[in-house]
Amino acid sequence: MTESIKANNLAGTAAASSDPRLAGTTMAIEDVTLRYGEANGVLALDDVSLKVARNEFCVIVGPSGCGKSSLLYLAAGLNDATSGSIRVDGREVIEPGPDRGMVFQSYTLFPWLTVRANIEYGPKRKGLPAEQRKQIVDQYLNEVGLAPFADHYPAQLSGGMKQRVAIARALANDPAVLLMDEPFGALDSQTRGTMQKLLLRVWERQQKTVLFVTHDIDEALVLGDRVLVMTARPGKIKAEIKVDISRPRSMDVILEPDFIALKRRILGLLHDEIDEDH
Amino acid sequence: MAQRRTAWTRLTTPFANIPASTATTLALAIWVIVIGGWALLSYGRVVPNMFLPTPGTVLETTYRMSLDGSLFYHTLTSAKVVLLGFVVSSLIAVPLGLWMGTYRAVQAPLEPLVNFIRYLPVTSFVPLFILWIGIGIEQRIAVIFFGTFFQQLVMISDCARSVSRDLVNASYTLGTKRSEAVWHVIFPAALPSILDTLRVTMGWAWTYLVVAELVAASSGLGYISLKAMRGFQVDVIFMAIAAIGLLGLITDTAFRIIRARVAPWAP
Numbered sequence: 045m046t047e048s049i050k051a052n053n054l055a056g057t058a059a060a061s062s063d064p065r066l067a068g069t070t071m072a073i074e075d076v077t078l079r080y081g082e083a084n085g086v087l088a089l090d091d092v093s094l095k096v097a098r099n100e101f102c103v104i105v106g107p108s109g110c111g112k113s114s115l116l117y118l119a120a121g122l123n124d125a126t127s128g129s130i131r132v133d134g135r136e137v138i139e140p141g142p143d144r145g146m147v148f149q150s151y152t153l154f155p156w157l158t159v160r161a162n163i164e165y166g167p168k169r170k171g172l173p174a175e176q177r178k179q180i181v182d183q184y185l186n187e188v189g190l191a192p193f194a195d196h197y198p199a200q201l202s203g204g205m206k207q208r209v210a211i212a213r214a215l216a217n218d219p220a221v222l223l224m225d226e227p228f229g230a231l232d233s234q235t236r237g238t239m240q241k242l243l244l245r246v247w248e249r250q251q252k253t254v255l256f257v258t259h260d261i262d263e264a265l266v267l268g269d270r271v272l273v274m275t276a277r278p279g280k281i282k283a284e285i286k287v288d289i290s291r292p293r294s295m296d297v298i299l300e301p302d303f304i305a306l307k308r309r310i311l312g313l314l315h316d317e318i319d320e321d322h
Numbered sequence: 323m324a325q326r327r328t329a330w331t332r333l334t335t336p337f338a339n340i341p342a343s344t345a346t347t348l349a350l351a352i353w354v355i356v357i358g359g360w361a362l363l364s365y366g367r368v369v370p371n372m373f374l375p376t377p378g379t380v381l382e383t384t385y386r387m388s389l390d391g392s393l394f395y396h397t398l399t400s401a402k403v404v405l406l407g408f409v410v411s412s413l414i415a416v417p418l419g420l421w422m423g424t425y426r427a428v429q430a431p432l433e434p435l436v437n438f439i440r441y442l443p444v445t446s447f448v449p450l451f452i453l454w455i456g457i458g459i460e461q462r463i464a465v466i467f468f469g470t471f472f473q474q475l476v477m478i479s480d481c482a483r484s485v486s487r488d489l490v491n492a493s494y495t496l497g498t499k500r501s502e503a504v505w506h507v508i509f510p511a512a513l514p515s516i517l518d519t520l521r522v523t524m525g526w527a528w529t530y531l532v533v534a535e536l537v538a539a540s541s542g543l544g545y546i547s548l549k550a551m552r553g554f555q556v557d558v559i560f561m562a563i564a565a566i567g568l569l570g571l572i573t574d575t576a577f578r579i580i581r582a583r584v585a586p587w588a589p
Contacts, residue, residue, distance in 0.1 A: 117491075120491075120494075120495055121494075122491050122494065122495075139494075140491070140494035140495050141494075141495075141497070142495070142496060142497035144495060145495055145496070146491075146492065146495040148488050148491070148492060150486070150488050152486070152488045152489050152491070152492035154489065154493075154507070154510070154511070155511070155587050155588070156510045156511065156513070156585065156587050156588075165493075165496050166496040166497050169496060169497035169498060169502075170497055197586075197587040198587075199587060199588075199589065210492075213496065214495070214496070217496055217497065223495075
């Protein structure tokens, strides 16, 4: 990361974060409720509160339809909560912005732009000079190992490569928080493992605040510092689990007793939910 | 050892590719059949030559009218009418269609109106255009415009509307402002399908040519066909039809080339 971008971002946020409670907190979600339709519509999220600390890798795990993706869209500012507030670096989220980068489950690379131009898109919107843009793009191309594919179009890439570019594109904007909505959900299990390893490596080097959503418990535990277990109808955070597994983690971590114990706990929490339902 | 697929299996497999040479042979074969059938019917006097000229007569007429420059002159007039009508129509329909597909506030008032006009026969407006615009080239251009514009508008608006929401959302999270999304995301994303729409509607513009030249024209391919009908010069009508078809084929190919150049990333 170039120093000047970092400095710029800090200058923009320092004045706004006057609330001392949020010291060390990048993202604070407070009492967020989301109801679709009118007052008696479906309650997608019920009074959800959570905080993500600076440089923390926070994972929300839950069954499909529990509202975890909806929560991420709210955090990105792509949708409005019925009530409650979301703050990033002390500033209330009211619309989407480059301070909250997002990687989607569906492939969202701009098909008319090459890999290089896709990564350059954000820095270009910011109005950074060409020289600095090139430096940033080259850095992230190397970071995700796609330098040889810089001039390819997205249609020429595999699914895993597309998501690597999507991660690079989001990071090139140097967001305060990186939101990831089941980014590896559409990939085969081998590619998913490779991607998790790559993401961990990038995250450890870049020092980023990440809020990651998945339904895959293994994925949640391999990646996260902390796992929030979410349950459905209405979407609620049921438990918070600290993952005290040392880093850097290898993919073999899933065979360790500590890991298996945590996995059993989460499975139990999610099964309770299913049993209550039926 | 698996048995290799026979050529016949490949030809009859849905969506399967066939060798380029086979495709070319098949493409040529259809012309051989069409022209051969025509030759058989005309030279064999199955249909009297007064109604169906022989390929030879049509070629002779084409040669004669090429020599005295009249074929070129009439073709040029027609091409001018069609291209002007089409370009004016496209210049308005592309931006307006993009807006219509992007903003519900533009779509809501325009769509019912456009869908009403779209189904009106162009011919019924010819008398009105003559009254309003007169009988110059503008009247003919107006006919082409009227026949193309409203169809283009609806189709281009659909192109814009079918752009993936997540693509637009992703652009917002990268710093795109709402006002920039049309230009930076929706337009480039819809460009290949917009170019396809232009190619298809270009064909429609050509089909309105004879309608445009029906009244008060003194030159053009449609005009000489109508004049030839009065003099029973079926060979001239055939030539004019062939010329229109050929021009259509050329513009169609031009659009394919443009699309491949402008949007090389799109399949």
